[in-house]
Amino acid sequence: MAAIDLLKVMRKIGFLSPKGFMRFIVSVGRDGINIMLLLTMAALVYGNKTALIAGGESLTYSQLKRRSETLAYGLSETFGLGKGAKTAFLCRNHAVMIQALFAASRTGSSLYLLNPDMSQRQFDALAAEHAFDLLIYDAEFQSLVHGSPYGKKTLVSRHPDLLSAEGLAKEERKGSARLKRASASRIVLLTGGTTGKPKEAVHRPSLFHYLNPFSELMAKLELQKRGAAYIATPIFHGYGIAILLTMLALGKKVVIAERFDAATACTLVHRHAVDVITVVPVMIGKMLEGGPEKLETLKCIASGGAVLNPRLAKGVADSLGDVLFNLYGTSEAGLNLIAGPQDLANNPATVGKSIRGTQMAVLENGMAKKPGEIGQLCVRNSWSMNNRKSGWIQTGDLGWRDGKGFYYLAGRTDDLIISGGVNIYPAEIEQALLAHPSIKDAAVVGVPEERYGAIVKAFIQKTEGSTLDQRAVVEWLRPMLATYQLPRSVEFVSELPYTDIGKLNRKILKGTGQRKEVDQG
Structure with a gap:
């Protein structure tokens, strides 16, 4: 079955022309199987098409x-x-x-x-x-x-x-010396x-191992129909290099920049008529602030690497239409879940259903949780990292599954707040905060406290001109959350810290939260 699937994929991306298959066999025999083989085949098929635009330089395949x-x-x-x-x-x-x-x-x-x-x-x-x-x-x-x-x-x-x-x-x-x-x-x-x-x-760069995620990306994101891709995520990250290799295999024009800057990203999208972009949620949020008219060529926004704010998902749909996809994967386990535009329209918090070849489980202490119950997301598939110790990979992400097979994230295991012996999941509080029209961004961490072990502290970035204070924040949350989930402390900040990958840096917030300060606001 794997061999048949491989032939189908190679045919779709143009590697099985009358001469293509023989070239493929010859290249494998001569050069071996490595990621250079992908580029060799792409150059044979796509030749003088633009492959890469970076720093003002353009290179063909x-x-x-x-x-x-x-x-x-x-x-x-x-x-x-x-x-x-x-x-x-x-x-x-x-x-x-x-x-x-x-x-x-x-x-x-x-x-x-x-x-x-x-x-x-x-x-x-x-x-x-x-x-x-x-x-x-x-x-x-x-x-x-x-x-x-x-x-x-x-x-x-x-x-x-x-x-x-x-x-x-x-x-x-x-000279004519060849590499081994x-x-x-x-x-x-x-x-x-x-x-x-x-x-x-x-x-390991095996064509067989990555058939399922590769074919799922092509089918659900319709990547074959796209012409130019802007990779906003760092290539050193698993998400970045996976999308890079996928786009080159498909013969697309790939656009990159050394660092992410929202204004630059919008310019690149407009200048090169980019129709597919890979981002983490905070990136597309900042790009939308620059004006959706600069992003009108986008037909596919592949978001991943961090939790997607439901309000942002709705904002993308309202501004750009049905173009947003929410992808879930890890460096260890690769791509495993995809939520399409319709899935997000029905529930903007979901990370989708498992793709073909992936087994997902929600476990706690090795026991499976029932639908609706939170546990650690665990993955088993053929394209996971080769140095895993067992069949199941513990992702470190907390989440749950509904009765229809859709998965949802509840934060990281090391972000879990245990207050008075009760488990508190920051993601649930953050989503409630982000539903407030005067809150632009929010994060929740646990702060050490002598009596309870930890208390909930919220960091909030207000919208411009907002007069929101701590009392108003707590009153907003009260109908939606249990009493033990309500923040005992709120700090208003000019912006929240994010890493270059686009993930919220909770370690900085936890360090800030441990300072003895008077709450602002």
Whole structure:
């Protein structure tokens, strides 16, 4: 069945032309199975079509393939990369980073994608633990790299004077030597935030393993009908690299920017007639503030990576129509749930139903919860990380399932507030707060308290001109929540802290919440 599905997918994306199948077999035999194989086949099918727009530069599929292949030779000859090597990437979203990913994979090296916003201590620990054979980094992280005891080989991604990945990719090759066939490369996502010790999520570039999520994305988001995609999410994140590879396999024009900026994003969407965009919820919210008329070309907004505010889902529908999809996945387990526009119209809080090939369970202490009961979401599928210890992956997300098979999120396990022995789920309180017309954004955390162990504290960003105070907030919540869920403390802030990935940074809020302050408002 998997082989039949593979042929169907390859036919849909144009890899099974009369000559295409033989080219595919020859390429696998000559170069091996790695992500460079995807680019090789795409270049054969799409050739002079625009593949990538980044930083004002435009590359066709043939140009992207040629630069990536040239860089692969450079990495092999200059740094000795080959099967079994480890290459780490400390880069923003740019063309050279993408070329380097393909190039290192072609040598047989495993790819380690690092969060550029990690601390010095965290980077030092990662470098010591994994002993990377090569680190490719952006010049802005020079102090982080040079301030570390890491002593192995390094290569700056771009530099006007020093040897760089960009320079190697543009070199004129001499001779006819070929790289050895390599099929052993892995993609390793280091998850867990920017301050704690990351967990490894190891994935292998197998066409068979990713058929289900790939075909589900094509079918439900109708990606084949799209022409240009803007990837707003960081490529080092699992969501970012998955969408990048999907779009390139489909022959789409991919637009990226090094950092997310709402005004820049709106300009790129308008300038390049982008019709599909991948975001986390906070990104599309900020883009809508710039005016929906700048986003009128969008036909598909793929939101993921964080909880979707139901009010935002309705706002997108009112402004842009039925274009919003809510995706749920993790770095460890990949894509698992999809909610389409109609699903969100019926219930804007849902993350959808499981896709083909995914088994979802809501568990607590190993026991299944009934529909409507909250527990930890656990996943089992064939495309999960290869280094999992058991069949089920604990996502760390709390959630529940309704009687129709739709899933909903209730927060992270480490965000759970236990007050006086009672479990309190921040997401439920936050959704009630966000329903208030004078509240632009809100977050809830637990603050240590001697009597109850913890109390609920709310951080609120008011809409402009609002005179909302703590008493009004509590009175708004009282009809919707139990008494024990009501915030004992409210702090009004100018904005809430988000990471570069677009996730709410609760660690900062918890640190702020522990200060002895008089409540504002």
